[in-house]
Amino acid sequence: MIRLEKRKEPSKFWRIANPFLAVALTMIAGGIMFAMLGKDPITAIRLIFFDPIFSETFGSYSRPQLLIKSAPLILIAVGLAIGFKANIWNIGAEGQYIIGALFGAGVALAFFPQPGWYIFPLMVIAGAFGGFLWAMIPAILKTRFNTNEILVSLLLVYVAEKILAAMALGLMRNPDIAGFPGSRDLRRYEAAYNAELISGTGIHWGVVAALIAVIFAYAMMTRHMLGYHVQLAGQAPRAARFGGVSPARLVVICLGISGALAGLAGMFEVSGPGGQVRIEFASGYGFTAIIVAFLGRLNPIGIVLAGLLLGLTYIGGELGQMMLQLPGAAIQVFQGMLLFFLLALDFQTNYRIRLTQGARA
Amino acid sequence: MKKLLATAALSMALSAPVLADTTKVGFIYIGPVGDHGWTYTHDQARLAVEAEFGDAVETSYVENVAYGADAERVMTQMALSGTDLIFATSFGYGPDVNTVATRFPNVAFEHATGYIQESPNVGLYNARFYEGRAVIGHIAGKMTETNKVGYIASFPIPEVIMGINSAYLHAKAVNPDVEFNVVWVYSWYDPAQEAAAAEALIEQGADIIMQHTDSTAPLTVAQDAGIYAFGQASDMSAFAPQAHLTGILDVWAPYYIERVRAVKEGTWEAGDVWHGIVDGMVGFAPMSDLIPEDVRAEAEGMIAAIAAGEYHPFTGPINKQDGTPWLAEGETAPDGDLLTMDFYVEGITADIPN
Numbered sequence: 001m002i003r004l005e006k007r008k009e010p011s012k013f014w015r016i017a018n019p020f021l022a023v024a025l026t027m028i029a030g031g032i033m034f035a036m037l038g039k040d041p042i043t044a045i046r047l048i049f050f051d052p053i054f055s056e057t058f059g060s061y062s063r064p065q066l067l068i069k070s071a072p073l074i075l076i077a078v079g080l081a082i083g084f085k086a087n088i089w090n091i092g093a094e095g096q097y098i099i100g101a102l103f104g105a106g107v108a109l110a111f112f113p114q115p116g117w118y119i120f121p122l123m124v125i126a127g128a129f130g131g132f133l134w135a136m137i138p139a140i141l142k143t144r145f146n147t148n149e150i151l152v153s154l155l156l157v158y159v160a161e162k163i164l165a166a167m168a169l170g171l172m173r174n175p176d177i178a179g180f181p182g183s184r185d186l187r188r189y190e191a192a193y194n195a196e197l198i199s200g201t202g203i204h205w206g207v208v209a210a211l212i213a214v215i216f217a218y219a220m221m222t223r224h225m226l227g228y229h230v231q232l233a234g235q236a237p238r239a240a241r242f243g244g245v246s247p248a249r250l251v252v253i254c255l256g257i258s259g260a261l262a263g264l265a266g267m268f269e270v271s272g273p274g275g276q277v278r279i280e281f282a283s284g285y286g287f288t289a290i291i292v293a294f295l296g297r298l299n300p301i302g303i304v305l306a307g308l309l310l311g312l313t314y315i316g317g318e319l320g321q322m323m324l325q326l327p328g329a330a331i332q333v334f335q336g337m338l339l340f341f342l343l344a345l346d347f348q349t350n351y352r353i354r355l356t357q358g359a360r361a
Numbered sequence: 362m363k364k365l366l367a368t369a370a371l372s373m374a375l376s377a378p379v380l381a382d383t384t385k386v387g388f389i390y391i392g393p394v395g396d397h398g399w400t401y402t403h404d405q406a407r408l409a410v411e412a413e414f415g416d417a418v419e420t421s422y423v424e425n426v427a428y429g430a431d432a433e434r435v436m437t438q439m440a441l442s443g444t445d446l447i448f449a450t451s452f453g454y455g456p457d458v459n460t461v462a463t464r465f466p467n468v469a470f471e472h473a474t475g476y477i478q479e480s481p482n483v484g485l486y487n488a489r490f491y492e493g494r495a496v497i498g499h500i501a502g503k504m505t506e507t508n509k510v511g512y513i514a515s516f517p518i519p520e521v522i523m524g525i526n527s528a529y530l531h532a533k534a535v536n537p538d539v540e541f542n543v544v545w546v547y548s549w550y551d552p553a554q555e556a557a558a559a560e561a562l563i564e565q566g567a568d569i570i571m572q573h574t575d576s577t578a579p580l581t582v583a584q585d586a587g588i589y590a591f592g593q594a595s596d597m598s599a600f601a602p603q604a605h606l607t608g609i610l611d612v613w614a615p616y617y618i619e620r621v622r623a624v625k626e627g628t629w630e631a632g633d634v635w636h637g638i639v640d641g642m643v644g645f646a647p648m649s650d651l652i653p654e655d656v657r658a659e660a661e662g663m664i665a666a667i668a669a670g671e672y673h674p675f676t677g678p679i680n681k682q683d684g685t686p687w688l689a690e691g692e693t694a695p696d697g698d699l700l701t702m703d704f705y706v707e708g709i710t711a712d713i714p715n
Contacts, residue, residue, distance in 0.1 A: 057441055065434050165547055169517060169714060179519040179703045180476070185456055273430035275456060279516065279547055283427050318435050321423040322442065328393060328424040 003354045014349040019295055019302070022341040023309070029341075030334045039324050047323055048316030048334070062315050064202025068273050070311030072097075072265035074304055075210040076289035078217045079258030081298040085221070086230040087237070088254040092138065092153030093262040094286025095160035096131035100263020101270035102167055103130025105183060105277045108192035109172055112184060119191040123267060124205070131263015132256050134160065139255040143248040149255065161282060168279045183277035186270065194272030206268030210307075213261055218300040230254065262286060291339050310335070384446065384625050386410060387439035388422040389432060391451035392550040398575020398594040399549060399611065400424065403450045403473075405595070406613035413618045417625070428453035433460055440465040446624045448617065449473065451549075452518065458483055469629050471620055474520060476700070481631055486616060489637035490520070491699065492667050493609030493645065494527040494571075495674035496660050497591045500606060501569045502532030502539050503656045504589065511562025512543045513555055513572040513579055517713050519702040521573050526706045527674050528571060531663075533708055542567060543711050552578040559583060559590075569606075580604055589651065596646040606652055607660075610644035635696065639668045675699065680707040 027049070031041030052062040076093045083090050090096075104127035111119050138152035165181075172183040186192045194204050221227035232240040233250055241247065265285065274281055292310055296302030317331035388407050392400035407420050421444070423435045432454050439447055440461060446469045449458045455477040462470045462480035475485040501510050510532060514521050525543060532539045542565050544558040555574050559582040562570060570590040572579045577600040583590035584604035592598065592608025616636065623629040636642035645664065648657050666672035677688030682705040688694060705713060 058438055061437055061441055062434075068430065166714075177476070179522075179701045180452070181516060181518065182453075187456075269430075273433075275429060278428060278453065280428055280453070283429075283431065315434070318423055318426075318431075319438060322387070322421045322435070322439060325421065 001356055003356050004351050005354050006351055007349075010349045011352075014345070015297060018345040018349065019297065019306070019342060022295075022338060022345055025341045025345075026334065026337045029337055033330065033333065034326065037326065037330060039326060044320055044324055044326060047320045048313060048331075051319055052312055052315045058319065060200075062319075064196075064200060065315055066308065066311050067202040067207050068204070069314055070307040071204075071207040071210045072269055072285045073289050073292045073310055074307035075206065075213055075265040075268075076258075076262045076286060077292040077296065077303045077307060078210070078213045078300055079261030080289055081293040081296070081300070081303060082217060082221070082230060083254035083258050084234075084293060085298050086233040086250055086254050088251055089150045090135065090138070090153050090255055090258045091150050091290065092135075092155075092157045092160075092286070093258060093289055094282055094284065095153070095157035096134045096259040096262035097266035097269075097286045098157075098160040098164050098282050099134040099266070100127040100131035100260075101266030101274070101281060102164065102172075102277065103127050103263065104267030105172065105186065105270045108186055108189060108271065109183060111191065112189055115191050117191075120194070120205075120271075123192060123271060124264065127267025128260040128264045131266065132260040134263070135255040135259020136252070139252045142251050149251070153255075157286070164277070164281060165279045168277050168281075172277045174276075181279055185275050187272070187275045192271055194268050204268065204272045206265065206272060209264055209268060214300045214304055221300070226253070262289075291335075295338065295342060309338075313338070382417065384414070384418050384621060385442075385444040386418060386420045386621055386624075387436075387444040387447045388420065389426045389435050389439075389447070389449050389454065390422060390424045391426065391428075391453070392575060393424050394422070396550050396575045397577050397597060397600070400450070400575065402594045402611040403448070403613055406617045407448075409614035410617050410621050414621065414625075418621060429457065432457040436461040436470075437464070440468045444468060446471065446621060446629070449475075452476070452520070469620075469624055469631075478631065478633065484620075484629075484631040485633045487635045488611060488642040489635055490609055490611075490643060491523045491527040491674055492637050493643045494524040495531045495667070496645070496663050497571060497607065497609065498528030498531035499535060499663060500652060500656055500660055501528065501571065501591075502534065502536035503659075504606070504652065505532075505536065505539060505569050507566045507568045508536065508538045508540060509566040509568065510539060510541050511559065511565070511567030511570045512541055513558045513562070513570065513574055514543050514545050515549050515574050516547060517545065517703075519700055522705070522713060523699050523702045524573055525709070526702070529709055530679065530706060531674065541709055541711070543709075545714055546574060548574065550575045552576040555579050556582050560586075563588065577601070592646055598646055598649065602649075603651075605646070605649060607648045608646040610646055612642050612644045615641055637667070638664060639670065681705070682707055682709055 027045050031045055034044040035041045051058055053059060080090055080093055104123040107123045107126045137156060138149040141147040141152050142149045168181045174184045197203050229245045233245055292303055292306045296306035313335050320326040321328060390400040394400055394404040411420055426432050426435050436447055448471045450473045452474040455475050458470050458472045459477050459479040462483045466482055470483045472483060472485050474487045478485060512525055529541050542562055544562060546554045546558050548554060555576050556578040559570055559579040563586045568588045570579050570583045572593050575593060577597050580590050580597055580601035584601035589606050590604045592605055594611045597608055598605040673693040675694035677692040678690045679688040681687050
């Protein structure tokens with residue numbers, strides 16, 4: 001018979017192996033789903049996972065696009081992961097992303113149409129500050145009134161969306177195009193444009209920022225006292241408190257870092273690939289980043305790989321729709337499977353399956 | 362040198378796309394093809410293109426494409442895969458269409474309800490839906506008993522505001538006591554929100570619902586509440602036969618077939634058209650028996666008059682909401698005014714959100 005046995009320690013091997021296994025299982029289950037839809041599964045999987053990188057027709061265009069799509073995911077997820085490690089759950093990165101974008105764009109629109117080298121750096125500071133500020137609401141409510149940061153940060157996403165709509169329709173609306181919501185196109189305002197740093201590579205300041213954030217987060221978590229406190233608070237909260245770690249301080253720091261990084265991601269998006277403040281600006285990066293953080297095992301290096309993988313499924317998913325007429329919903333199911341399999345597999349990180357002979361008395 | 366390249370690109374763009382055996386046509390959609398509204402009608406037209414040309418055409422589409430970077434990427438990938446003609450079927454794709462079009466001067470772009478034409482290979486097309494709104498406004502004005510009409514609106518853009526004004530003017534013309542309540546859902550397709558909006562409007566006393574959103578949810582809510590409603594974009598009568606009076610149909614197929622043929626024959630040129638009932642781009646779902654016979658006859662009469670060019674739904678005297686005159690007696694609205702409309706007409710009590 002089959003028996004489950006709790007491991008004394010979580011298995012290191014399965015922690016690392018599970019994400020890879022989850023990807024493999026997703027390919028198999030996804031392939032079966034595509035076959036049931038009457039599409040050739042091999043072609044579908046190839047279109048989603050390989051063609052964006054290796055295809056001669058698309059590769060030179062989609063490789064840079066992969067960076068553009070993955071950079072905000074990685075930037076947000078790195079911040080979220082620090083909090084998640086300490087059991088501080090910022091679910092509202094989407095809202096901080098929106099507010100960061102509004103702060104950044106606000107600075108740009110205030111200076112329009114002046115030139116000036118200082119405008120873009122100011123936008124970066126404003127974007128990070130906006131995200132930080134929005135994350136401080138759940139942080140302060142938690143430390144002062146012991147509210148649940150999951151609920152508060154999540155509900156603030158909807159508030160941020162309303163503010164975004166109001167801005168696109170009112171204060172930030174482009175006065176030159178009558179009647180339509182949406183701000184000026186920042187891609188056409190040189191001092192504010194987050195352009196590609198090297199043409200054709202997809203590398204803009206957001207990609208650079210994501211890289212810096214990954215390095216800093218890695219150094220902090222492995223070398224710095226704060227990283228140690230974060231880990232301790234997550235694994236042994238009582239011990240952490242006896243060890244002098246202030247839970248309130250940790251809440252403020254973790255939400256602040258993740259908010260500022262999400263705000264930065266929003267700012268780099270609105271001044272570059274997104275281009276405009278518009279009602280539909282938020283496209284779910286803040287939520288997808290949660291998947292990225294877990295798929296990457298809350299580890300900065302893992303998050304880079306997970307972010308690239310999720311970015312790949314987006315771009316490949318579009319190719320799959322275009323070339324094979326896969327339904328858009330099938331692509332979303334496919335992305336959902338990835339998280340589902342990972343969570344299911346994580347079971348064996350903590351438990352082992354034993355086959356024993358005969359019935360036990 | 363740069364100038365030379367630009368000139369070369371321009372002349373390439375002006376020369377008609379190359380005649381090929383199989384023409385590849387791509388479509389990008391803002392919603393899902395199963396919405397039974399806006400996107401569904403575009404996809405029906407895509408299927409009509411396939412039926413018309415058979416093997417001589419190859420179509421592809423991507424649904425749920427967000428404005429901005431995603432739209433730009435999808436259109437670029439379509440262009441890279443050898444697509445000859447791309448239909449971008451939502452107004453917000455404007456900047457993205459023009460960015461990609463500049464990069465691919467040999468690909469023809471058709472942008473629905475667009476307003477930006479910065480590249481010589483970007484054509485714009487739109488339908489005069491306000492003509493249809495006038496007809497359903499008339500029916501609503503005649504049929505409401507509570508004198509309250511509920512209007513589910515998507516985004517406060519000229520297209521939607523124009524529709525509200527047109528429907529209101531024609532309801533008011535036959536029923537001076539009529540009131541319009543407008544709820545903005547800030548989405549083109551969100552069944553849950555649309556249903557909630559319909560419920561709120563019914564609670565406020567509306568006994569007829571109009572929608573400028575794409576799901577069938579408001580119709581089913583109306584049927585459950587025992588009141589009437591109008592469909593949107595496609596014939597939605599099957600979803601709520603006891604509530605569905607008629608609906609404005611988006612008929613894109615004839616235009617799409619004509620444009621694909623132009624590309625095949627090498628005669629495609631960027632245009633800017635605004636087609637109405639007379640061109641067949643605006644149609645009507647069958648008028649339900651729920652509409653009294655005389656009202657049905659009046660509605661048919663109005664459709665015929667608009668099609669014949671005898672009647673323009675925006676004919677003066679019309680004042681703006683604040684009482685300032687807009688159109689003088691007998692004056693008809695210039696297209697430019699309509700396409701940038703950001704005001705309600707006199708009599709509507711709500712405010713346009715901003």
